[in-house]
Structures are given as structure tokens and as C-alpha cells.
């Protein structure tokens with residue numbers, strides 16, 4: 208059985224299931240991709256962000272005949288998601304510099320004791336992240352939910368089970384060559400959307416985790432995490448299919464597992480995204 212078939216099976220899609228709209232003209236195959244083709248500016252993105260895409264789709268067996276978004280120009284900055292840069296010399300600048308110098312144990316402790324935003328008042332546990340601190344793969348989600356807040360570990364609910372299955376289909380496992388983290392380390396009450404100020408206070412932790420880990424590839428799960436990390440308002444359908452970069456590290460965007468639980472038709476697209484991520488990883492000269 209091909210890896211794609213395995214993946215679709217663990218996601219609960221019969222192997223013979225073929226998205227009807229993908230049989231014909233690729234430009235029409237995926238509605239949001241058609242919109243990308245129509246709306247794309249002529250400006251090309253920097254080579255570093257895009258060169259890998261063509262190569263990533265070279266393997267017709269393991270990659271899918273999905274339409275891949277052509278290079279996108281740097282998307283407009285999202286005022287609602289992008290933390291404002293702190294004033295030079297301000298307390299926030301000092302805090303960020305301190306975090307940027309931390310090793311894993313200090314970073315772990317700083318997250319556990321963080322009171323930088325109001326979420327510290329409602330959390331049960333901080334959720335630092337879990338996994339292999341030498342991992343070549345990093346997955347980044349949005350924020351802890353109820354189960355994660357109770358257990359102090361990311362993606363432990365239903366969405367987490369699906370995520371584990373997705374990792375398994377790639378030959379990966381939680382804790383083995385994968386590190387999983389979130390943009391926010393504390394649960395927003397009632398799972399509301401994170402506030403820009405909360406992102407601003409928490410982002411230095413994620414940035415330091417990425418700097419310490421130096422993964423070969425970052426897979427960003429869902430719209431919120433993608434827009435926060437890439438500092439853009441571009442919809443997720445347009446962010447998929449292109450290799451972005453964060454601090455020089457390749458970033459592949461895919462759907463959030465909680466969304467995939469509700470949306471059967473996009474599960475096959477998630478497989479395409481993971482194939483792209485695997486190609487990016489493999490081409491970075493990594494071992495797994």
C-alpha cells in the first residue's frame with residue numbers, strides 16, 4: 208500500500224476516494240487555488256522561499272498531482288496578528304533579549320513561570336511543547352485547548368490523535384525526531400482566538416524554541432499559527448503549497464487537525480502538504 212493510501216486510511220478516507228474536482232483541470236481543481244492563480248501578483252517571491260517547491264513535487268509516486276500555488280509575493284502584514292515591535296531599550300526589549308539567550312532548561316522554567324499576559328490567571332498548566340529536542344521536524348499549532356491545559360502537553364485531545372496518525376503515516380512519532388509546540392503556551396479561556404498582545408508576549412518563547420531546535424522543516428498547523436508565524440493575513444488556502452521561511456528555516460503550512468476532523472475533503476490536501484514537507488526535509492540532507 209502506498210504511503211498516500213496509508214495516510215488516507217488512518218484519516219478514515221477509503222483508498223479509492225478521489226476528490227472529484229481534482230480529476231480535471233488543475234486550475235479549477237481546488238477552488239482556492241484557482242483564486243490564487245487569478246489573484247496572484249506578478250512579483251516573484253524570493254528564491255529561498257520558492258525554489259524548493261518545484262523540486263518538492265518531483266516524485267509522482269509519493270507526491271500528489273495537486274495544483275501547487277505558484278510563488279506568492281510577501282503577503283500584507285496582518286495588523287491584528289502581528290505583535291508591535293517593542294521600543295528599543297524598553298522592558299519588553301530586555302525581556303525578549305533575555306529569552307533569546309536562554310538554553311532549554313531556562314526557557315522551560317521561564318514559560319512555566321510566565322505572567323506576562325492575563326492568560327496566566329486562567330491556565331491550569333503552561334504547555335511548553337513536547338518532543339525530541341534534537342528533532343529535525345517541528346510542528347507548530349495555535350494554542351492549548353482544554354485537554355492540553357489540564358495535561359500540560361500539546362495536542363492530546365481528538366485533534367492530537369489525528370495528528371499522531373498523520374505523523375505515523377510519515378514514519379514519524381511524537382517524541383521521535385519531532386518537536387510539537389504552539390504559538391501560545393497558555394490556553395485562551397473558552398478556546399477563544401488569541402489576542403495580539405498575548406501573541407506578542409508569547410512569540411519570543413516560540414522563536415527561541417525554533418532557534419534552539421534548528422529544525423530542518425517547520426509544519427504549521429492551521430490558519431492562526433500560519434498567519435502569526437508568517438506575519439500575514441493571507442488565507443490558509445493560499446499559504447499552502449508554497450515553501451515559506453521563518454528565520455531561514457523552511458515552513459510548510461497545512462490545515463489544523465481539528466479542522467480536518469470536521470472537513471473530510473481537505474484531508475487529502477493535508478497529505479499533499481505533508482508530502483511537500485517531507486520533500487523539503489529530505490532535500491535539507493536530513494536522516495529521517
Ligand code: URA
Pocket residue numbers: 348349350351352355360361362363366389465
Ligand atoms: N490545538 C492546538 O492548536 N494546539 C494544541 O495543543 C491543541 C489543540
